[in-house]
Amino acid sequence: MPITEYYTKPASQIESEAATGASNDISELEEVESVDTLESEESESAQEEQEDEMDDNDGDNFAKKIEALKVILKQNKKKMSAYEYLRYRSVYVLLINWKKRNMICKKAASVAAREVFNKGPYCAKGIRKWAKGWVENGVLPVSMQGCHQKTKSFIDDEDVIEESLEFIRKNEGKITPKLYRIFVNNTLFSQMRITASISEKTARVWLKKLGLVPQSRKKGIYFDGHERSDVLEYRTIFLKKMEEFEQLMPIFEGDNMDQKDPVLFEEQKPHIFVTHDECLFYANDDRPIIWAPLGEPPLRKKGQGKSIMVSEFLLETIGCLRLTDEQAQAHPEIPQEAQKFLRPGKNEEGWWTAKHLLEQVKDFAIPIFEIVHPNAIAVFAFDNSTNHGAMADNALCAQHMNLNPGGRQPVMKDTVFGPENTLQSMVFPLNHPKYPNQPKGIKQVLIERGLWYDGLHLDCQLCKGKNKVIDPTRIDCCARKIMSLQPDFLAQKSELETTIEEAGHKCIFYPKFHCELNFIEMYWGAAKRYTREHCDYTWNGLQKTVPEALNFISLVEIRRFARKSWRYMDIYRKGVTGKLAIFAEKKYKSHRRVPDDVLNQIILENK
Numbered sequence: 001m002p003i004t005e006y007y008t009k010p011a012s013q014i015e016s017e018a019a020t021g022a023s024n025d026i027s028e029l030e031e032v033e034s035v036d037t038l039e040s041e042e043s044e045s046a047q048e049e050q051e052d053e054m055d056d057n058d059g060d061n062f063a064k065k066i067e068a069l070k071v072i073l074k075q076n077k078k079k080m081s082a083y084e085y086l087r088y089r090s091v092y093v094l095l096i097n098w099k100k101r102n103m104i105c106k107k108a109a110s111v112a113a114r115e116v117f118n119k120g121p122y123c124a125k126g127i128r129k130w131a132k133g134w135v136e137n138g139v140l141p142v143s144m145q146g147c148h149q150k151t152k153s154f155i156d157d158e159d160v161i162e163e164s165l166e167f168i169r170k171n172e173g174k175i176t177p178k179l180y181r182i183f184v185n186n187t188l189f190s191q192m193r194i195t196a197s198i199s200e201k202t203a204r205v206w207l208k209k210l211g212l213v214p215q216s217r218k219k220g221i222y223f224d225g226h227e228r229s230d231v232l233e234y235r236t237i238f239l240k241k242m243e244e245f246e247q248l249m250p251i252f253e254g255d256n257m258d259q260k261d262p263v264l265f266e267e268q269k270p271h272i273f274v275t276h277d278e279c280l281f282y283a284n285d286d287r288p289i290i291w292a293p294l295g296e297p298p299l300r301k302k303g304q305g306k307s308i309m310v311s312e313f314l315l316e317t318i319g320c321l322r323l324t325d326e327q328a329q330a331h332p333e334i335p336q337e338a339q340k341f342l343r344p345g346k347n348e349e350g351w352w353t354a355k356h357l358l359e360q361v362k363d364f365a366i367p368i369f370e371i372v373h374p375n376a377i378a379v380f381a382f383d384n385s386t387n388h389g390a391m392a393d394n395a396l397c398a399q400h401m402n403l404n405p406g407g408r409q410p411v412m413k414d415t416v417f418g419p420e421n422t423l424q425s426m427v428f429p430l431n432h433p434k435y436p437n438q439p440k441g442i443k444q445v446l447i448e449r450g451l452w453y454d455g456l457h458l459d460c461q462l463c464k465g466k467n468k469v470i471d472p473t474r475i476d477c478c479a480r481k482i483m484s485l486q487p488d489f490l491a492q493k494s495e496l497e498t499t500i501e502e503a504g505h506k507c508i509f510y511p512k513f514h515c516e517l518n519f520i521e522m523y524w525g526a527a528k529r530y531t532r533e534h535c536d537y538t539w540n541g542l543q544k545t546v547p548e549a550l551n552f553i554s555l556v557e558i559r560r561f562a563r564k565s566w567r568y569m570d571i572y573r574k575g576v577t578g579k580l581a582i583f584a585e586k587k588y589k590s591h592r593r594v595p596d597d598v599l600n601q602i603i604l605e606n607k
């Protein structure tokens, strides 16, 4: 029975259902077995049970306790969570079947377990403990396992989803959990004749289920740039590479997100995905947080009040990249944690730059990874930010060159060009009459390659300034463009990439505006929520709470975050994109992939 029905059903009806449920579910065999031991008075049958028996001497007490339950079930249902309600109801069903239907206690419990939670003996045992606590002390003991169930919530109801999405569309850019809660309680539920209300916390959960996440007010609507042609072009490349890596990676699936290792050929090494990101936690974080569909990460403005920046690596295998205490003891030369904190801003620790990240990767992340996963190849994934794409100082980079020799431009490394791999220095020789040992500049380099012609400008209108046009087919509009498209310049890797590859690992960059593909974003979200709930947002409080928040998030949760990103990749790979992708992602929540037929159905239904 869906929980929505529980809420609207009077206690008297529940009682009669409890009675009928009894004979339906229990097999004949069990019935016979119990009759053997039963047959007599209730009090005797209760004594025959061996563990955690309830004292059955006080018939009056039972009657009172059953009455009290009835009242709770009838009157307090709005105040209880669905799970709480089911706990009370299971005890009620047990007592009714035991006391009023003369069932043996054990059997009454298993009836309650099956009927209320659709669970077996382990859960039944738990219900008996609750009932014991209830009869003896008038309270339900809290600690109990085995009876958890995936409770259906109103938000799983199609109408609630539809109406909510409509409301969200109408109020784009203004949605907060508070506002949404008012809508649900005052409008939606009364429209649907549901006599219940939700808390702000529930409103938060529901908004998330609807695909919204808290964002800064400024930007961040999903579709800004998300579907730009150059972004999509790169996304295709990214998805293909990830698909290849995935074959070599352990995957995490099922209710407990258990690890399943890949089947590899002898010469293949397992690949382990290591995602990275930086995140700012602010003191005085009292800005109203607007909820919007997942998309561009909230604007990260540096120096906005005091803040802590965290630069972190997350793995599905172990969570945060760090050594266990045993590993740390065995390898005292390796740092234990890859995680870095930094307090940016003047007079603090300075800014987090490409150099810092490089150091973190080289001296912390890679050595730690190699202890945690010896013999495996790390696939490091980074945001596609200019910071991360930073080149070494001597890298081939058309962007930093001048047209003419000398002046302020980098001294770049030697290179080769053309079919014969002709060697070329980017610097004039020492005996050059005018520019000894100085950078040549784009013009001279292009002349030597036979690519220069008169009238060529350094930059053209289409490449620079306000009316910049992105067009991959434009290849010879200006000198800088020609230079940048030379194979050796195109092949130039960032320093980060070079460092990682030289260590024998791999590196990939996420497509721009696609933070849903980096599961660390969800980890930040959870950490920020924890921080909001536990921090007074003083500077001291923040410094204490942020590390706590980062440790609070469980490995299973992290694996679920990752599964969501894998699912998005699967959906995009199958050509579903935009709002439909968000919808499809929600529809197939507990899986890593969305099967083709399900996806086709979703597409059909939403045409």
Ligand SMILES: [Zn+2]
Pocket: 459, 460, 461, 462, 463, 476, 477, 478, 481
């Ligand atoms: Zn141009």
